[in-house]
Amino acid sequence: MVYKDLIKEFCKSHGLDIVRFLPCQSCNDVENYFQYRKENGLINEFEEKDIIVRSNANYSMENAKTIISIAFPYRYKIDKSSNKFCVSKYTLGEDYHKVVKKYLTCISDFIKVKLGGDAKVFVDSNSLPERYIAMKCGVGFIGKNNCIITEKYGSYVFLGEILTDLDIEGDKPIENLCGACRNCIEACPTKAINGSENNKDNNSNICISYTSQKKDLESFWFPYLKNSLWGCDICQDVCPFNEKAHYSNIVEFSPKPYMLDLNIENIISMNNEEFNRNYRNLACGWRGKNLIIRNAIICEKNVYGVVKNRNNIASPYVKSYYDRLLKGKKFII
Structure with missing residues (x-):
């Protein structure tokens, strides 16, 4: 069997059935897109700022010939909840950074040991x-909301890549099927999705999923969090391709029961031990305990319309946001 077949077979044995290949030089034509976004202030803090590095995979691995792109589905079937608070679906289970890296490392080891590649x-x-x-x-294909939309799992996938020095035949792109649909554009509360050509003017800096993770959050954004303590799924929830998308079979992404029934009081009052036990190993844990508590007190005010009396807030960081909420409200309970 050729390298491609062996790698795809190995991935399938680990529950991964969307595995594609691309020659490294195929990334070079994206420079103009990134240059435009950089010049117009549309790149966020998490993105690579060096356009040459970003558009040329050989800066990341000099001897690489092929990029392997793998989709990791994460959506599980969950019952509707009466809970007033929520988080984005991608943070209901184990931290995807660790999970995806674990799978990719396993595949990388297979390439090195069994196929003799780097x-x-x-x-x-x-x-x-x-x-x-x-x-x-x-x-x-890339949807108007900038998400990769797969045929089987919709947009509820994480992506992971492996660079290898093995010379493997590339795969072809599939047709973009968004057509005239504007569901995500019209549903986006902040207009981060704007329907621009090739999504070049979509602004992740005003996406709620991004702003909910910002360490310094302007008061303007408080109402936009609504009832979500972390992230936003609005543009994905309205996407037609997600209506009949298959669920994930990756057990690490199965939702933690307490994430489906969020107790706002417990979250706001949690100590370091509770944070480490419940949230440290989730995708929402990387910013630390206090940012989650900050979002919780903001969401509490959004949902109930009042700011509860919380004189026992120990963190100066959280207290500063609590005080800002008080200034915008005339009464406390």
Whole structure:
């Protein structure tokens, strides 16, 4: 069997059935897109700022010949909840950074040991243009909301990449099927999704999923969090391709029961031990305990319309946001 077949067979044995390949030089035509976004202030703090590095995979691995792009589905079937608070679906289970890296490392080891190749893994915030890569090799197409939309799992997928020095035939892109649909554009509360050509003017800096993670959050954004303590799924929830999308079979992404029934009082009052036990190993844990508590007191005010009396807030960081909420409200309970 050729390298491609062996790698795809190995991935399938680990529950991964969307695995595509792209020659490294195929990323070079994305420079103008990133240059435009950089010049117009549309790149956020998590993105690689060096356009040359970002558009050329060989800066990340000099001897690389092929990029392997893999989709990791994460949506599980969950019952509707009466809970007033929520988080984005991607943070209901284990931290995807760790999970995806674990799978990619396993595949990388297979390439090194069984196929005799060199390999390097990449997860999320890295120098590679992962959605562009996934689009070019047919993992999915890029929707108007900038998400990769796969045929089987919709947009509820994480992406991971492996660079290898093995010379593997590339795959073809698939047709973009968004057509005239404007569901995500019209549903986006902040107009971060604007329907621009090739999404070049979409602004992740005003996306709620991004702003909910900002360490310094302007008061203007408080109402936009609504009842979500972390992230936003609005543009994905309204996407037609997610209506009948298959659920994930990756057990690490199965939701933690307490994440489906969020207790706002417990979250606001949690100590370091409770944070480490419940949230440290989730995707929402990387910013630390106090940012989650900050979002919780903001969401509490959004949901109930009042600011509760909380004189026992120990963190100066959280207290500063609590005080800002008080200034915008005339009464406390």
